[in-house]
Amino acid sequence: MYGMSPKRKFIDHALALLAERVDGAMVIVFHRDTSLYINGLVCLHTVSSPSSAVSVPDKDEHLDNFATFIAGFAPQQTDSQNATLQGWRNVCRALCDQEKTHTGHLFFGAPNIMMAFTRHATTLGELTAEVPLAEGIRVKRRRHPTAFVVRPTELSQVQKCVRWSLEHKLSLAIIGGGHSGNCLQPNIVSVDMAAFDNVDVLRMEENGEVGPSLIVAGAGCRSDTIIKKAMAAGLTVPLGSRPSVGAGLWLQGGIGHLSRLHGLACDAIVGAVMVSVESGQVLVIGTVPSQHQPNDAIRPENEADLLWALKGAGTNFGVVTSVVFKAYPAMVYSVRQWVSPLSDRQEAQQRLVDIDALARELPRQISADAYLYCDSEGLHVAVSMSECAIAGHDTESFAGTPSAMAAFLGPENSSKTVDAIGLYDTEMYISCMHGGHGGGKTSSFKRCIFLDGTGSLAVADLLISAVEDRPSPQCYLHLLHGGGAISQVAATATAFGCRNWTFACVITSVWPRDQDGSVTARAAVNWVYDVAKKLQPFSTGAYSADLGPDPRDKELAMHAFGPNRLRLSHLKRIQDPHNVLSFTCPLSQPASQQRLIVLITGDTGVGKDYCAKVLASEVTKHHEDLRVRVVSISDATKAQYAAATGADLARMLHDRAYKEEHRPALTRFFQEQLYQQPMLKEDNFLSLVHDAGDVGVLFITGLREENPVAGLSHLVAHARLIDVRVTASTETRQARRGLLGDDADTAKDGYVPTLSFDNEETGNEAARQFAERSLFPFLHSDLRRLEDMVPPIPGFPRSGICFRHVLNIVQQPGGLGLCTALLRTHFPGN
Secondary structure, three states: OOOOOOOOHHHHHHHHOOOOOOOOOOOEEEEOOOOOOOOOOOOOEEEOOOOEEEEEEOOOHHHHHHHHHHOOOOOOOHHHHHHHHHHHHHHHHOOOOOOHHHOOOEEEOEEEEEEOOOOOOOOOOHHOOOEEEEEOOOOEEEEOOEEEEEOOOHHHHHHHHHHHHHHHHHOOOEEEOOOOOOHOOOOOEEEEEOOOOOEEEEEEEEOOOEEEEEEEEEEOOOOHHHHHHHHHOEEEEEOOOOOOHHHHHHOOOOOOOHHHHHHOOHHHEEEEEEOOOOOOOEEEEEEEOHOOOOOOOEEEOOOOHHHHHHHHHHHHHOOEEEEEEOOOOOOOEEEEEEEEEEOOHHHHHHHHHHHHHHHOOOOOOEEEEEEEEEEEEEEEEEEEEEEEEEOOOOOHHHHOHHHHHEEEEEEEEOOEEHHHHHHHHHHHHHHHHHHHHHHHEEEEEEEEEEEEOOOOHHHHHHHHHHOOOOOOOOEEEEEEEOOHHHHHOOOOOOOOOOOOEEEEEEEEEEEEHHOOOOOHHHHHHHHHHHHHHHHHHHHEEHHHHHHHHHHHHHHHOOOOOOHHHHHHHHHHHHHHHOOHHHOOOOOOOOOOOEEEEEEEEEEEEHHHHOOOOOOHHHHHHHHOOOOOEEOOOHHHHHHHHHHOOOOOHHHHHHHHHHHHHHHHHHHHHHHHHHHHOOOHHHHHHHHHHHHHOOOOEEEEEEEOOOOHHHHHHHOOOOOOOEEEEEEEOHHHHHHHEEEEEEEOOOOOOOOOOOEEEEEEOOOOOOHHHHHHHHHHHHHOHHHHHHHHHOEEEEOOOOOOOOOEEOOOHHHOHHHHHHHHHHHHHHHHOO
């Protein structure tokens, strides 16, 4: 909208040209970030390109042309105009960025925003006539002058917000307890849940006896409010480590000082009340005490799925108004802290290696966070160790500083015993680093990457380099200690699927608040994304709690939910079909390309891996339009076994004799893992499927379970899952692998696989014929058409079941004839 003034008048005129009968008509506005103020108009979508830049050759004639473009007019060739141009050239060269890889060019940041308006852009008054409009809202020291914030005071007003959004096909952002800057967006309506700030502590009864304690918290509560109320009753909840955050954090994870002992905040959620963004109906989910259930609320048919999703991705599926937590006994904390200057990179690397080794050995009641930062004296590492014990018990039982920690850190700089509220003040970014975040006169931006550890030199070097290359003095890295109870929950047990990490690396940029929106602030934000991108190859996932509509968040979001992403994406389409909640962590993704997943099963020595490769080769040869991949479900276990025992991973994967030598120990190792993580098989399966989302036909080997289709098919409703059981005689198996002893087929009576292949013959001809005769029909377009007539309904009638209503076939044009023809083709003579 360069050169248009007044801008609002031009937009209003464009909106007036939209025909009411053309529902999809839009007015698209492009403008520079933070430069456009359009009061009173609600936009449909905003899309930003925050990292875009303009490159200009560093020559006078090019800078003069650039000046003409920016100024909007061509200066005359006069002495005064020439002097003006020379001044412009000097300003450009002073303000530009220069990159070593592009010498001779000047770079200028050009962040742009695209806003889409429809004929519903002027309907804000309809909403504010029924729901109060809040003025001057601030969220974690962030404000946006063009965000429209309504503040409902009762449940019916939340429903009105949702129904207004559905009627006019506009999005909502939710402010829950002040967490995340994504809840304020230009020309978008934000729903501030601050009025829903009640906290109720309940002692439940079971069979006439005192049962578990519950805490019911409104979505407008801050963490410190809940903790204070819980402490008064001798209880606590494992919430995050910062007092100002709220529901946006609890529903997406919540990492705090009790996480290693009791798990994440989302793990403590047992129920919730939520307004559906599909219908506006109030939903009761999970365990909600009767006195906290609204009169007109219903329990959804997919209640189990929604409770699962709320525990880690809960901001995506509805407007949560209250959350029910399982409570634990209140704790006191012994906090010891060290601050160590580092003389050089080698010392910094060794310190990170030592911290990693220590973190893996500490008991669950102790957590050790680390900070890496620079000040005027150079690079520093700080460590904060907190040990918890039940309040009122003998605190003399605190274990004290581990000898290994004392050996490399020396005597602590401070030591104190505090309660849960006092614990907030011990956070080192508040208490000692950089004067306590500039005394509160700063702004910050962060993203979080999960790391298996800091013990490798590659990771340590990246962390050190990141701090050395920080764009502003107060940027730092915070390594939150994980493991313990966090990792004991199966990756698929809740929506929070990233469980295998030793440290959560919080990459935090900080700048003076009076420089918000400046080049300095943009450089600080870009630094965070750059560090996250460099750490991604070494990570086990990304934290969803701060992710939002920024295009750079989409890549991080792909790693935010581990094996649960496909299931969450499907649930998002069901619960939020109109994308009302479009400013949360992005869940949408391109539809999976997988048509067929083939599980290759059988006993040891039958040739499962060989058959899979031959079958995959035949599919590739005859279906060139499909991507085909062969993976082994046991490779992850072999890698973990090698890391734990020192076995050679390369030989475990490729040396048959070496693998057979380790098979008994490997089997015991897997059984121990399975005992600790009952959903491990499902986790490993979903992880393989997730990583192969762009593959048309996926062959998975390494399974020995019988009837795996029955146990796994409900997890992949988007694809056809079949199993091929490979068999061979005992003599053949012994000849191939030198097997001894009782090698009878382990398949139990009654198990009938989808397909069976007798792998007795040498060579690949039999496997090739089997592929053509038995596998290719599953890839025929007619079978795909028939499958599309029977859409899957995951989680119905209960969680763990994928329902398909086959009678839909007869209701589709040509469906019955197609089904009959395929039956005759696939089962001739029957």
